[in-house]
Amino acid sequence: MARITAGVATSHVPAIGAALDNGRSGDDYWRPVFAGYDASKRWIAEQKPDVIILVYNDHASAFSLELIPTFAIGCAESFNPADEGWGPRPVPVVEGHPELAWHMAERLILDEFDMTIVNRMDVDHGLTVPLSLLFGQPEAWPCQVIPLAVNVVQYPPPTGHRCYMLGKAIRRAVDSFPKDLKVMVFGTGGMSHQLQGPRAGLINSPFDNAFLDRLVDDPVAQSKVPHIDYMREAGSEGIELVMWLIMRGALDDKVHVAHRFYHVPASNTAVGHLVLENAGA
Amino acid sequence: MTERDYHDIPGTVVFDGEQSRLGYHLNMFCMSLMQADNRATFKADERGYLARFPMGEDQRQAVLDRDWNRMIALGGNIYFTSKIAATDGLSFQQVAAIMSGVTQPAYAQMMLEGGRSIEGNRSKKGRAIG
Numbered sequence: 258m259a260r261i262t263a264g265v266a267t268s269h270v271p272a273i274g275a276a277l278d279n280g281r282s283g284d285d286y287w288r289p290v291f292a293g294y295d296a297s298k299r300w301i302a303e304q305k306p307d308v309i310i311l312v313y314n315d316h317a318s319a320f321s322l323e324l325i326p327t328f329a330i331g332c333a334e335s336f337n338p339a340d341e342g343w344g345p346r347p348v349p350v351v352e353g354h355p356e357l358a359w360h361m362a363e364r365l366i367l368d369e370f371d372m373t374i375v376n377r378m379d380v381d382h383g384l385t386v387p388l389s390l391l392f393g394q395p396e397a398w399p400c401q402v403i404p405l406a407v408n409v410v411q412y413p414p415p416t417g418h419r420c421y422m423l424g425k426a427i428r429r430a431v432d433s434f435p436k437d438l439k440v441m442v443f444g445t446g447g448m449s450h451q452l453q454g455p456r457a458g459l460i461n462s463p464f465d466n467a468f469l470d471r472l473v474d475d476p477v478a479q480s481k482v483p484h485i486d487y488m489r490e491a492g493s494e495g496i497e498l499v500m501w502l503i504m505r506g507a508l509d510d511k512v513h514v515a516h517r518f519y520h521v522p523a524s525n526t527a528v529g530h531l532v533l534e535n536a537g538a
Numbered sequence: 539m540t541e542r543d544y545h546d547i548p549g550t551v552v553f554d555g556e557q558s559r560l561g562y563h564l565n566m567f568c569m570s571l572m573q574a575d576n577r578a579t580f581k582a583d584e585r586g587y588l589a590r591f592p593m594g595e596d597q598r599q600a601v602l603d604r605d606w607n608r609m610i611a612l613g614g615n616i617y618f619t620s621k622i623a624a625t626d627g628l629s630f631q632q633v634a635a636i637m638s639g640v641t642q643p644a645y646a647q648m649m650l651e652g653g654r655s656i657e658g659n660r661s662k663k664g665r666a667i668g
Contacts, residue, residue: 271630272629272630272631316617317565317568317569317615317617317618317621318572321565321566321569321618322558322562322565322566322569322618323566340572341572341624342571342572342577342620342621342624342625343624410553410615410617411553411554411558411615412552412553412554412555413554449653451550451654452616452620452630452634453550453551453610453616453634453637454549454550454551454607454610454637454638455548455549455607455637455638455639456547456548456549456550456638456654456659457549457634457635457637457638457654458634458638458645458648458649458653458654459653459654459656459659460649460652460653460654460655460656461656462652464656484544485543485544488544488547488550488552489544489546489547489660489661490656490660492550493547493550493551493552493553494616521649521652521653522649522650522652522653524629524630524631524649525630525631525634525649527653
């Protein structure tokens with residue numbers, strides 16, 4: 258049977274991808290950011306997941322304002338890196354897992370999560386930067402990836418509670434897949450950041466660290482935090498953090514923290530990162 | 539404008555339904571800049587290219603002026619307007635510096651020192667009270 262063994266949370270700052278792609282990851286500015294992922298790279302190389310369900314948001318790359326799905330699951334064989342205005346990132350094509358993705362789509366919809374099914378979609382930095390942070394610069398990504406795109410650009414995004422409950426439903430869906438697969442769930446985006454207007458550059462380290470604590474120890478309480486608190490305290494783009502609750506919902510109630518990292522700044526953003534293992538895995 | 543709790547957040551425009559309706563054509567113009575040939579056409583004749591999109595004259599002028607805060611006020615969303623910035627060869631951080639009214643080096647230094655503090659930046663009402 259398929260099983261979810263662990264979850265990874267990470268920011269997906271585009272400048273991190275650009276630093277890696279342009280050979281600047283060893284610069285004084287970027288070295289501490291990448292160093293925060295060294296232990297996680299070793300961990301995931303040992304763990305060897307078969308499939309990653311990667312929760313992220315599209316940033317006006319695959320979805321414009323013509324169509325704004327709240328939750329979309331990528332069921333295609335593969336997904337190309339998106340051209341975000343500078344040409345596509347020089348990273349491998351992302352191989353999907355259509356059989357598990359379709360199984361999830363069916364289970365989730367019958368479990369009353371009305372997913373949008375996507376058969377053609379380019380994936381932007383929201384999805385590829387987390388892969389780069391965990392796997393570096395391989396010829397091909399070492400596992401298959403199911404993109405799960407969440408709208409956090411057009412207000413309102415789904416509530417934290419809805420995200421947490423979707424995580425629980427993802428767990429049920431994966432647990433019922435009959436093939437033996439080792440699955441991880443990534444929750445990406447955040448942490449505190451604001452990219453627009455006179456308040457651009459906002460960082461709130463106390464909020465971020467309290468969020469990291471509560472995501473681990475009391476995700477139910479964190480899932481009840483309303484949008485206004487994220488937008489006010491963590492910046493208008495900090496609301497991406499609700500996506501981490503999807504990852505957390507897919508794990509056991511009690512988890513082991515294998516790694517935790519926090520760093521300011523990466524361009525405009527606070528970088529947060531967690532590796533969480535299911536106790537029974 | 540319908541009263542919302544987030545209108546109290548200083549220096550911030552939340553991209554809600556009202557803003558999205560206002561900015562639809564402005565944002566779809568930005569989206570067109572995802573294609574290299576459109577970027578070239580825009581750069582060759584900005585006003586002519588903008589005329590193809592049924593947006594307001596104030597929105598066109600804000601684009602021509604690269605008035606990033608005005609674009610946001612008129613319904614632009616940062617992930618869309620950043621495509622104009624990319625066309626101009628500007629980074630997110632350069633545009634963030636302009637929007638917050640400081641030079642790029644000053645903005646970069648602020649970020650190195652931990653970013654813009656939340657203290658004093660939570661609430662318009664809170665500010666008024668002191």
